[in-house]
Amino acid sequence: MSRRILDEAARLFYEDGFPATSVRKITAACGVTAGSLYNHYGSKEDVLYAILKRAHEDSEALLEEGLLHGGDRPDRQLAELVRELTLFHTERRIEGLVARTEWRHLPAEQAREVLDAQRRVRRIFERTLERGLAAGRFRLSDPRSQRPAQVDVVAKAVLDMCINAGQWFRPEGSLTARELADQYAFLTLQLVGADPEQT
Amino acid sequence: MSRRILDEAARLFYEDGFPATSVRKITAACGVTAGSLYNHYGSKEDVLYAILKRAHEDSEALLEEGLLHGGDRPDRQLAELVRELTLFHTERRIEGLVARTEWRHLPAEQAREVLDAQRRVRRIFERTLERGLAAGRFRLSDPRSQRPAQVDVVAKAVLDMCINAGQWFRPEGSLTARELADQYAFLTLQLVGADPEQT
DNA sequence: CTTCTATACAAACGTTTGTTTACCAGATTC
DNA sequence: GAATCTGGTAAACAAACGTTTGTATAGAAG
Numbered sequence: 001m002s003r004r005i006l007d008e009a010a011r012l013f014y015e016d017g018f019p020a021t022s023v024r025k026i027t028a029a030c031g032v033t034a035g036s037l038y039n040h041y042g043s044k045e046d047v048l049y050a051i052l053k054r055a056h057e058d059s060e061a062l063l064e065e066g067l068l069h070g071g072d073r074p075d076r077q078l079a080e081l082v083r084e085l086t087l088f089h090t091e092r093r094i095e096g097l098v099a100r101t102e103w104r105h106l107p108a109e110q111a112r113e114v115l116d117a118q119r120r121v122r123r124i125f126e127r128t129l130e131r132g133l134a135a136g137r138f139r140l141s142d143p144r145s146q147r148p149a150q151v152d153v154v155a156k157a158v159l160d161m162c163i164n165a166g167q168w169f170r171p172e173g174s175l176t177a178r179e180l181a182d183q184y185a186f187l188t189l190q191l192v193g194a195d196p197e198q199t
Numbered sequence: 200m201s202r203r204i205l206d207e208a209a210r211l212f213y214e215d216g217f218p219a220t221s222v223r224k225i226t227a228a229c230g231v232t233a234g235s236l237y238n239h240y241g242s243k244e245d246v247l248y249a250i251l252k253r254a255h256e257d258s259e260a261l262l263e264e265g266l267l268h269g270g271d272r273p274d275r276q277l278a279e280l281v282r283e284l285t286l287f288h289t290e291r292r293i294e295g296l297v298a299r300t301e302w303r304h305l306p307a308e309q310a311r312e313v314l315d316a317q318r319r320v321r322r323i324f325e326r327t328l329e330r331g332l333a334a335g336r337f338r339l340s341d342p343r344s345q346r347p348a349q350v351d352v353v354a355k356a357v358l359d360m361c362i363n364a365g366q367w368f369r370p371e372g373s374l375t376a377r378e379l380a381d382q383y384a385f386l387t388l389q390l391v392g393a394d395p396e397q398t
Numbered sequence: 399c400t401t402c403t404a405t406a407c408a409a410a411c412g413t414t415t416g417t418t419t420a421c422c423a424g425a426t427t428c
Numbered sequence: 429g430a431a432t433c434t435g436g437t438a439a440a441c442a443a444a445c446g447t448t449t450g451t452a453t454a455g456a457a458g
Contacts, residue, residue, distance in 0.1 A: 019219035164359035
């Protein structure tokens with residue numbers, strides 16, 4: 001039942017947002033009454049926290065795995081990172097979107113935890129970009145302006161692309177999550193100026 | 200005072216979300232009591248609608264202008280579109296984010312209006328991409344897979360990148376909105392496989 | 399000077415909110 | 429078989445919600 005509550009709550013938070021979802025709506029979706037939720041979680045906020053924690057742990061694990069799959073080639077690593085993150089946010093788009101938008105409604109300390117997890121993900125991308133630049137595999141210098149694109153800006157651009165795919169992707173459409181992830185990996189390599197022929 | 204209510208409400212919706220922002224909070228921020236809001240707007244939802252309508256009208260106007268600035272070169276048009284949209288979502292990030300996240304809380308008909316506006320914006324990008332492909336200025340075919348990236352996927356990737364810049368951009372930082380917009384325009388050209396030397 | 403309009407106010411409306419309480423049935427343990 | 433534990437129920441709580449009401453006041457229009 002604890003798990004059931006988590007899943008139904010995630011769906012409702014996804015549809016209506018955390019503040020607009022009452023405890024009674026969540027428990028009714030599980031076929032029990034409101035008071036029952038407090039046998040499993042200390043508060044409505046605790047339910048949100050549990051959802052976000054699970055989502056972040058899973059996505060971080062997938063990224064670590066993606067890094068390994070890429071071997072020691074930064075361009076392949078970047079492609080794998082994009083693939084894994086896009087897959088996560090399309091296959092588990094409900095939790096993914098909730099994690100991205102509803103952390104503001106957590107108490108301060110738990111909100112900070114979530115922000116830390118987001119920062120760690122960003123650092124993984126930034127370090128991969130730095131390795132690729134050092135290896136001469138990426139090209140971020142604009143010939144028309146003197147200054148190249150900054151690594152943190154590129155990382156945020158790529159992250160926003162992957163993460164927000166969950167917002168419009170529909171699993172019932174003709175495009176599969178894996179096809180989308182492949183296209184995004186390719187587009188990202190072009191974005192950082194990698195040579196797709198050699199990757 | 201109507202304008203004042205709109206601005207304070209936008210700020211509060213941005214910070215806490217629409218359902219978590221009470222009419223009393225909005226009016227208190229304006230120095231009046233709750234009932235007063237109903238002299239200017241029919242409901243709390245009407246306030247949200249007014250914010251979203253203004254934001255969408257302004258951003259669509261900027262994009263039309265950007266198209267003209269790009270002349271008849273699809274690559275330059277795309278760069279201008281990215282520049283304008285990024286500028287809008289960084290310089291007016293409060294309204295921009297609210298428009299992107301809170302439309303779900305509108306009544307059905309007004310929510311549809313907002314979705315229509317978002318679709319029109321996407322179509323502008325898609326048509327520009329199609330013109331660029333037809334002119335041979337963009338390259339979206341992945342050598343490692345048989346199928347090229349789809350135009351609608353590329354449009355969504357670019358849009359998510361620009362729109363969500365408002366989520367992390369901070370005007371008090373060292374990076375200016377214009378610098379960011381320039382970097383995003385460059386990154387987008389690389390993403391679609393345009394030759395930056397020729398643009 | 400009077401009248402009209404706009405906008406503010408305090409107070410109250412019925413609902414709904416998150417949470418706590420006291421109680422109860424069924425399974426598990428000793 | 430008695431005790432304990434688990435997870436459910438109905439009912440109640442104060443607080444906050446969006447909105448409506450009747451009234452007051454100030455400035456513009458006639």
